[in-house]
Amino acid sequence: MNAVVALVCWLLTVLIGWWLLKRDLHHRFGPPLVMISCLAVLGLLLLGLALPVDETAESLPLAPEAAFMSVWALLLLAVLRRLTSSVQIPLLSFRQALVALTAVGLAFAVGRYLVVGQMPALWLMPVLWGVLTTLFLVGFLLCRLDLTDIFPWEYAAWFAGFTVMTNAGMVLGLDLGLASAHGGAMMLFGFSFSALLYWLERPNKWQFNAHPTNT
């Protein structure tokens, strides 16, 4: 049940974030809102793993070495940002990491319920991919709310890295073969999605508020 509470928690965060944006308060309250909600969701997930509440829960085996491609991507992004701007990379990157960790954790928590449900086997794989995509998108939105000054490219690398690390243990039975490709497929997924969102967010693509775009 923790996963449902965590999902509702993130739903509320998105709605509150939207409300803050409408009232132009997101610069001030957006980052603390995102950080608090991520910590709360992570806490709920950890509680679910520690207590025998969720009958299907298992400890997440982590294989950091499987995610070395993500580490390279993060390093290259840090170099790129350092060359082109004065952004303080580590803190911003770690904030995206926290959101990505929460999104991946929630995806696995939700996925565990889905695999033991009565869903037809044929639908399971697409649905699990859908869950992963949805939570990628939610995390991306929260990163955008948290860091309005920069585009969260690191989020995709963190997300891919965490997915590969947890998938190495085949927690979900979501056998994507990611570990064998060292996360390449997942990185492609994350960065393609981010690039698509970057393209969609081009100035004047959608006219939605009075903010100066200043790009």
Place this chain on the structure above:
Amino acid sequence: MRFTGDQRGNNPGVPPPDKLFMVVTGLLIALVWLTLWSITHPRSHQSDCALDEECQSVQEAIARWEQLWQQIATDENNAETASSVPDKSLRAAGDTVFMRYRHLWVDVDRQTRHAFRLSALSNQLPQKIELLQPLLQAHDAQIRFRAWLEIARLQLRARDLKEAETAAREALGVADIDPKLTVDAHFILAYTALEQRQFDVAEQALEQAVSLDSGFWDARQVQMWLLTRQLDNPRQTLSDCLDRTRLLIENLRIMPALGQNRVQFRDFADLFRTGAASGNAATHLLAGLGDLWAGDRDKARDQFLKVKQSRGRLPVRCAALIAAKADELLNSVGSRETP
């Protein structure tokens, strides 16, 4: 908002668009509904079998499960199962079936022997295969089979999985061959399937290899790894779960006898204990049996106790049958001895 960022204070950035909020809110609501539906409709509430054929396979799996325990119970010294390996010529952990059993392939003519020897001595893969090519046309089925098998092994060593698989299938296609000789071809098929992550295909091929040659150490070892992995599959049926656990127990019983070293029960128990980090009931039962057969009753008791507490994703009835067996074993082990 710049592509890589700006923090000089004069760039307020572009906030996320409304449409993104709408899409994300919609998706999250759908996800909450889907999760709630899955929680309220767990698979365990379904009957174990929806069709007659499934019911039959479940009954058969349960019968095989019970038969295994009867066999274990009637076995006087259940750790010493050497009697299940009747072939005296067996050499444990042999490479191919021809090396494990002597006198399987006799009366080989001099020319054929010479060709195989030359191929073995050659150190270039294309040359090795070229030397074997004429043997593929041989009149004797055994020679044709042996040549195909050797090519499959060479291709596997060269990591050409497709070619290895093709050669192994060709070998299996040769008629009039003693089924026992085909175990290596099945093993190569299993290995190539494993490398391509076709776990169900690999499982079937290994089952075939082990059923044809109970002394096939390598196949049993890979089978144990694969079955442990397959037991973690959350979508397995009751009969799959029971059959996999049964095969694991059978392997656990026979492998120390093949290696002719009783201590290995403990090694396998350790393997399951460390591998059972995710803690499903079957792996705890296996770890416990390994300890019990190695003579460590205290450790076995701990593992049997963990069977009920484990939170793995085994089908409910399968986990219940395993837990019932663990209870029986716990009673037979008795309570902990106080010093």
